[in-house]
Amino acid sequence: MILPGATLGILGGGQLGQMFVLAARRMGYPVWVLDPDPDCPAAAVADQHLCAAYDDPAALQALADHCAAVTAEFENVPASAMHYLEKRIPVRPGAEALAIAQDRAREKSFFQELGLETAPFAVLRQMEDVTTAVQHTTEPLPFPAILKTTRFGYDGKGQREVATASELAAAWKSLNTPEAILESRIQLQQEFSIILARAVDGLMVFYPAAENIHHQGVLDLSIVPARVPEALQTQARHSAARIATALDYVGVLAVEFFVSAKGQLLVNEMAPRPHNSGHYSIDACVSSQFDQQVRALCGLPLADTRLISPVVMMNLLGDLWEAGEPDWQQLLQHPQIKLHLYGKKAARPGRKMGHVNALSPEAERALSVLETLRQDWHWPR
Known part of the structure; x- marks a missing residue:
């Protein structure tokens, strides 16, 4: 067990990072925050704010040197940063869970591998996929649908409504992404x-x-x-x-x-x-x-x-x-x-x-x- 008095670290200083810091400090743990934003909410309450990129080698080494364990505020921190820290101190949750959650296509496939039901979806990785995306396994993918970037989409960002198959090509171009998933809109x-x-x-x-x-x-x-x-x-x-x-x-x-x-x-x-x-x-x-x-x-x-x-x-x-x-x-x-x-x-x-x-x-x-x-x-x- 890591007991009060030990220093904890977190990658990400938004409101979730701020609330983590407040909970940790109330329990007696100093907290170091790594976030590139000098005005991030957690900076005002953390014991130490490392204002640097998430994959900055010096900042990551500082966390490894001073923190007993590290967590992440959000899933889109660079996987390389989490792997670097995992080799040195406990990182919870681990880099693998973050990697799955930051890729919608990988996440949906992971759910299905566990036998869990999801909305019908198809993965689009190149322009040629757009012409075949309406075929979901042996049955057509139902429309209307939503085209979503596989990465960095949240709160409705990185999404396009696609009412019919004829709108798919234009929606794909407008997203300007190397990979997306097309997911049927569920009633x-x-x-x-x-x-x-x-x-x-x-x-x-x-x-x-x-x-x-x-x-x-x-x-x-x-x-x-x-x-x-x-x-x-x-x-x-x-x-x-x-x-x-x-x-x-x-x-x-x-x-x-x-x-x-x-x-x-x-x-x-x-x-x-x-x-x-x-x-x-x-x-x-x-x-x-x-x-x-x-x-x-x-x-x-x-x-x-x-x-x-x-x-x-x-x-x-x-x-x-x-x-x-x-x-x-x-x-x-x-x-x-x-x-x-x-x-x-x-x-x-x-x-x-x-x-x-x-x-x-x-x-x-x-x-x-x-x-x-x-x-x-x-x-x-």
């Missing part, structure tokens, strides 16, 4: 996520499922307890556990699921880290997903994930700042709302600037509070 009944933590000894704990509502490709609300049939939640937990076991995973893992209009459970994607839909756990659970990230990294026993109160998390996007600073007094008049601002200096449309957790005896009442707030702010849906 959705619900979306939800399962977040688990897995320890070095293989023990797993699960957080309550979060029902997720997106707007323009970005997560808007997470509702807990999820209004998803318990049988589907149980099936999803088994699927997430299968993924974590196959990867010999150590850390916090989020897996997103679709429920089709016919009630079929489909795996969408995984995030080898804490997840936006798990931010509710900071205020509404005995231990947050960031507490678990610290514990798993340090080889400590995992903590209680019990839900203390129903909760709805709402993201605060940069759109709210278009007319100036939001009216925080109006928000803070609601006693059941917990405000989390990330300290980002530039507010841009679609950029996650913070979130609020609304706690209430019933999730529907929490939803009502947030809808009132949205109306007061004249925030369009």
Whole structure:
């Protein structure tokens, strides 16, 4: 076990890195952050900010020299950096899990190899693939579909809607990517996520499922307890556990699921880290997903994930700042709302600037509070 007083490291200093640092420091661990952005949110709370590229040799060696273990804030850190650190100190989760998660084609294939259902998809690696992509194994790939870059796509970025096969060639050219996947658009009944933590000894704990509502490709609300049939939640937990076991995973893992209009459970994607839909756990659970990230990294026993109160998390996007600073007094008049601002200096449309957790005896009442707030702010849906 790595005990308090030892220094931990993290690659990535965004809001997830910031929340990891706060959890670690509360538990008595100094933290070093590697991030090329001098104004990254984690820099304000870290013990040491290495302002350098993620693959900078000197910065990586500094982490290896001063940290007892290292984790990553997000999956798109260079694989070479993680392999370099893995040879010197514990890195959790390992580079292999990150490599699978940062490539959509590899990730979808990995799910299917485990016997998990996904939306029908085809991989496009060259222009010639576009003409044959509508043939998915022995059956045509159903349209409408979504064309997605295999790398660096998040919050709706790197995607194109493709209504018919005739639109595919133009969509492929507009993405300007060496590889993409074409995925059938599923008629959705619900979306939800399962977040688990897995320890070095293989023990797993699960957080309550979060029902997720997106707007323009970005997560808007997470509702807990999820209004998803318990049988589907149980099936999803088994699927997430299968993924974590196959990867010999150590850390916090989020897996997103679709429920089709016919009630079929489909795996969408995984995030080898804490997840936006798990931010509710900071205020509404005995231990947050960031507490678990610290514990798993340090080889400590995992903590209680019990839900203390129903909760709805709402993201605060940069759109709210278009007319100036939001009216925080109006928000803070609601006693059941917990405000989390990330300290980002530039507010841009679609950029996650913070979130609020609304706690209430019933999730529907929490939803009502947030809808009132949205109306007061004249925030369009």
